[in-house]
Amino acid sequence: MRPLDPESPCPHMEGFLNRYADGSAGWLGRWYARAHSVRCGPCAAFLAALIENRRKLRELRDEALNPSAISRLGMLARQIASDAEAFSQEG
Amino acid sequence: MSLSGFEGAVCREIEILYRVAFRLTQHHDDAEDLVGQTLLKAASAWPTFDGRHLRSWLIRILRNAYSNSLRNPGSATLLTDLPSQLDVHREVAERIEHAAILLALNQLPRDQRLAIVLCDIEELSYGDAAIALGVPLGTLQSRLFRARKSLRNHLDYLPDGPPLRLRKPFHATS
Numbered sequence: 004m005r006p007l008d009p010e011s012p013c014p015h016m017e018g019f020l021n022r023y024a025d026g027s028a029g030w031l032g033r034w035y036a037r038a039h040s041v042r043c044g045p046c047a048a049f050l051a052a053l054i055e056n057r058r059k060l061r062e063l064r065d066e067a068l069n070p071s072a073i074s075r076l077g078m079l080a081r082q083i084a085s086d087a088e089a090f091s092q093e094g
Numbered sequence: 095m096s097l098s099g100f101e102g103a104v105c106r107e108i109e110i111l112y113r114v115a116f117r118l119t120q121h122h123d124d125a126e127d128l129v130g131q132t133l134l135k136a137a138s139a140w141p142t143f144d145g146r147h148l149r150s151w152l153i154r155i156l157r158n159a160y161s162n163s164l165r166n167p168g169s170a171t172l173l174t175d176l177p178s179q180l181d182v183h184r185e186v187a188e189r190i191e192h193a194a195i196l197l198a199l200n201q202l203p204r205d206q207r208l209a210i211v212l213c214d215i216e217e218l219s220y221g222d223a224a225i226a227l228g229v230p231l232g233t234l235q236s237r238l239f240r241a242r243k244s245l246r247n248h249l250d251y252l253p254d255g256p257p258l259r260l261r262k263p264f265h266a267t268s
Contacts, residue, residue: 021239025213027220052246059195060214066192067116068109072126076108079130083137084101 012049013039020046024053100140104133107152110216114153117211118160120200128163132156149218150225157208157227198248206241213238 012020016039022028023036040047111132115125135155136143143151199207205227212223213234224234 017239017243018235021235021242024242049246052249053242056195056242056245056249057214059192060199060210061217063192063195063199064113064215067113067125069112069116069122069126072122072129073108073112076112076126076129076133077105080101080104080108080133083133084097087097087100087137 010045010048012046013043016043016046017049020050020053024050024057097137097140100137103148104136104152107149108133110149111152111156113216114208114211115156115160117199117207117215118157118204128156128160131159135159147222147225150222153212153226154228194249195245198245201248202241202244206237206244209234209238210241210245214242 016036019028019032019036019039023033028036036050040050108129111129112125115128115132116122119125119128132152132155136152139155199210202210208227209223212218212226213220218226220231220234220238223238224231227234229237
């Protein structure tokens with residue numbers, strides 16, 4: 004079943020392709036997604052884009068870190084725990 | 095109140111909480127505030143925590159704190175404006191690519207953005223992400239799949255190159 008938009012993947016394949024791209028598909032789903040994509044250009048392009056975009060998104064992960072903030076938040080967690088400990092001993 | 099095990103368990107999750115907070119707020123100071131609020135709320139709820147799915151539990155607290163801050167803007171100092179311009183050096187192709195994907199990510203509705211952040215950036219399983227967002231598995235999957243499709247459309251993916259190409263600066267020939 005082809006979609007109306009020739010650049011879109013086949014509607015019934017979207018789930019298979021997404022699960023293939025993020026590694027959550029079982030072996031049968033992987034096989035089906037691969038076998039379909041070999042003979043369906045829009046699905047192959049969609050799958051390639053999913054995999055590539057996912058790789059780029061993972062590269063963003065470390066950009067979001069701020070080591071000094073992480074360190075301060077670690078100190079905050081310790082402070083919360085020690086305050087609670089002191090409070091429970093007083094009580 | 096006893097916080098037995100709180101510090102050790104929570105400290106391991108601070109980095110991921112911070113990254114998720116940063117993707118929501120787009121701002122380092124706000125992300126730090128949001129994670130701080132999350133830690134305080136988690137500490138007060140710790141005695142009732144059942145010990146399962148810690149990461150999802152913490153992300154859920156963080157998400158609720160963020161939603162509350164949007165509903166009551168006066169109650170928190172979170173800044174929610176997207177950066178008006180990204181200061182991107184044209185010669186650094188990697189930065190351009192990251193900027194393009196960040197812009198595309200920021201244009202997604204919040205629920206879809208969170209699905210992408212949890213499943214594709216932080217690589218949580220569908221199950222853990224669904225728990226973190228407090229939605230059924232099917233809802234999480236449909237949000238995620240819709241978000242990925244929108245991202246692709248935003249990026250106007252080009253198979254043979256980066257998704258965004260900036261034109262070379264004009265140089266007059268002598």
